Amino acid sequence: METHVCVAVWAVTMAMVVASIMWAYRWSHPRANGRLPPGSFGLPLLGETLQFFAPNPTCDVSPFVKERLNRYGSIFKTSVVGRPVVVTADPELNYYVFQQEGKLFESWYPHTFTEIFGRDNVGSLHGFMYKYLKSLVLRLYGQENLRAVLLAETDRACSSSLASWAAQPSVELKDSISAMIFDLTAKKLISYEPSKSSENLRKNFVAFIRGLISFPVDIPGTAYHECMKGRRNAMKVLKKMMRERMADPARQCEDFFDVLIEELRREKPVMTEAIALDLMFVLLFASFETTSLTLTLGVRLLAENPIVLDALTEEHEAIVRGREGCDAGLTWAEYKSMTFTSQVTLEIARLANIVPGIFRKALRDIEFKGYTIPAGWGVMVCPPAVHLNPEIYEDPLAFNPWRWQDKVEITGGTKHFMAFGGGLRFCVGTDLSKVVMATFIHHLVTKYRWKTVKGGNIVRTPGLSFPDGFHVQLFPKN
Numbered sequence: 001m002e003t004h005v006c007v008a009v010w011a012v013t014m015a016m017v018v019a020s021i022m023w024a025y026r027w028s029h030p031r032a033n034g035r036l037p038p039g040s041f042g043l044p045l046l047g048e049t050l051q052f053f054a055p056n057p058t059c060d061v062s063p064f065v066k067e068r069l070n071r072y073g074s075i076f077k078t079s080v081v082g083r084p085v086v087v088t089a090d091p092e093l094n095y096y097v098f099q100q101e102g103k104l105f106e107s108w109y110p111h112t113f114t115e116i117f118g119r120d121n122v123g124s125l126h127g128f129m130y131k132y133l134k135s136l137v138l139r140l141y142g143q144e145n146l147r148a149v150l151l152a153e154t155d156r157a158c159s160s161s162l163a164s165w166a167a168q169p170s171v172e173l174k175d176s177i178s179a180m181i182f183d184l185t186a187k188k189l190i191s192y193e194p195s196k197s198s199e200n201l202r203k204n205f206v207a208f209i210r211g212l213i214s215f216p217v218d219i220p221g222t223a224y225h226e227c228m229k230g231r232r233n234a235m236k237v238l239k240k241m242m243r244e245r246m247a248d249p250a251r252q253c254e255d256f257f258d259v260l261i262e263e264l265r266r267e268k269p270v271m272t273e274a275i276a277l278d279l280m281f282v283l284l285f286a287s288f289e290t291t292s293l294t295l296t297l298g299v300r301l302l303a304e305n306p307i308v309l310d311a312l313t314e315e316h317e318a319i320v321r322g323r324e325g326c327d328a329g330l331t332w333a334e335y336k337s338m339t340f341t342s343q344v345t346l347e348i349a350r351l352a353n354i355v356p357g358i359f360r361k362a363l364r365d366i367e368f369k370g371y372t373i374p375a376g377w378g379v380m381v382c383p384p385a386v387h388l389n390p391e392i393y394e395d396p397l398a399f400n401p402w403r404w405q406d407k408v409e410i411t412g413g414t415k416h417f418m419a420f421g422g423g424l425r426f427c428v429g430t431d432l433s434k435v436v437m438a439t440f441i442h443h444l445v446t447k448y449r450w451k452t453v454k455g456g457n458i459v460r461t462p463g464l465s466f467p468d469g470f471h472v473q474l475f476p477k478n
């Protein structure tokens with residue numbers, strides 16, 4: 001009897017071992033109708049997730065991507081956060097992916113992203129609903145409203161923020177720029193007044209860039225956990241605000257949330273409450289965190305490159321000299337005349353690479369350059385690998401705004417520049433971001449000198465952060 005039990009246990013164990021080996025083999029060698037791109041899936045289930053998230057303290061392409069580009073070429077396969085993904089640094093494939101949005105590919109982001117931004121966030125919506133939301137956002141952040149309203153408000157915010165920072169012995173730029181942009185945009189979005197609110201709403205978005213594409217472990221201390229906690233708090237505030245506004249039929253349209261609420265009040269609203277809430281949540285975050293990270297790195301790059309700073313200062317001093325009254329605010333014509341500044345902001349965005357990967361899903365089997373991307377697989381367009389490719393940008397790590405001279409104005413993504421994405425989903429905040437950067441630079445270089453006090457180091461995991469902040473002291477120019 002005992003022998004029978006032993007044999008049975010042995011047989012079951014062997015069957016499990018064989019099944020596991022077969023499963024692991026099948027997992028790492030998936031069937032495909034064609035030749036898969038080269039690359040490895042790493043360990044079963046975990047894939048190459050740990051290598052993908054290894055910290056990188058430079059502006060260069062992450063070691064994860066760099067090593068694989070050298071080994072396999074510009075299109076390779078991997079497995080991160082539980083999914084097979086084709087990573088592309090190939091300009092033609094990237095362009096194709098953007099152009100085929102909604103046809104052969106559609107927006108898809110890892111689980112962490114959708115949990116944090118909400119399952120109804122704009123990145124997960126497609127077709128009519130997506131286009132409708134985009135048109136609403138562009139009413140707020142498009143060129144027309146920037147010109148009519150937002151430029152002047154940004155001008156006042158930059159001028160007064162810098163003046164108040166100059167009165168302090170040292171200011172941490174990343175946080176201070178974040179606060180400045182948040183106060184400006186949250187006012188437009190939800191009439192948020194930091195001085196009148198009992199909630200510090202912005203603190204809920206701390207560690208977001210790190211958490212968005214992060215290892216999905218929901219335990220205290222992880223970036224993912226912090227993000228989820230922040231989401232719950234911010235959503236509580238937004239839901240309460242929505243309830244109060246919906247219950248007040250006499251309320252006038254005062255901000256962007258009211259525009260959505262007007263739509264929700266219709267007999268047959270186009271969107272749901274969940275979509276409206278997730279949109280507000282994404283906008284509150286994206287409006288400030290993206291530009292503040294880019295601008296903070298920009299100020300560091302300017303401090304490290306005095307020749308660029310001198311040329312920039314010259315452009316802005318000429319604008320001030322050409323004004324009639326010295327107290328006049330920045331005009332749209334002045335903003336549009338900032339040729340060198342726009343080259344500087346493109347160069348900052350190229351090196352900042354705050355978006356390490358733009359994710360899509362293949363809707364059917366795709367053939368490209370002899371490889372097959374199977375239906376259902378993820379695709380990660382890798383902007384840093386294009387922006388830092390020496391065959392596209394000479395001496396790619398050098399901060400050289402003059403490389404943009406004579407290039408046509410970039411109003412969408414191109415094969416070689418995709419800091420703001422491309423195709424249908426080209427970033428809706430691009431123009432706002434450029435206005436904020438140019439206006440901030442205008443006041444900074446015309447009125448102040450500055451010296452670094454401490455910090456300024458970066459780390460990419462792969463989202464960009466400043467672990468020790470970036471502390472500077474500002475000195476008013478005479």
Ligand code: HEM
Binds near residue numbers: 141282349359418
């Ligand atoms: C330096 C600043 C910024 C950078 C580098 C940046 C980058 C990007 C990129 C690469 C995408 C494309 C994502 C995709 O295709 O899946 C994107 C989309 C988006 N961005 Fe920005 N962004 C910036 C500023 C802003 C600002 C200020 C806003 C304010 C509203 C914003 C809101 C959005 C939204 C809502 C989307 C999603 C659009 C969609 O799915 O079609 N971004 N951004």
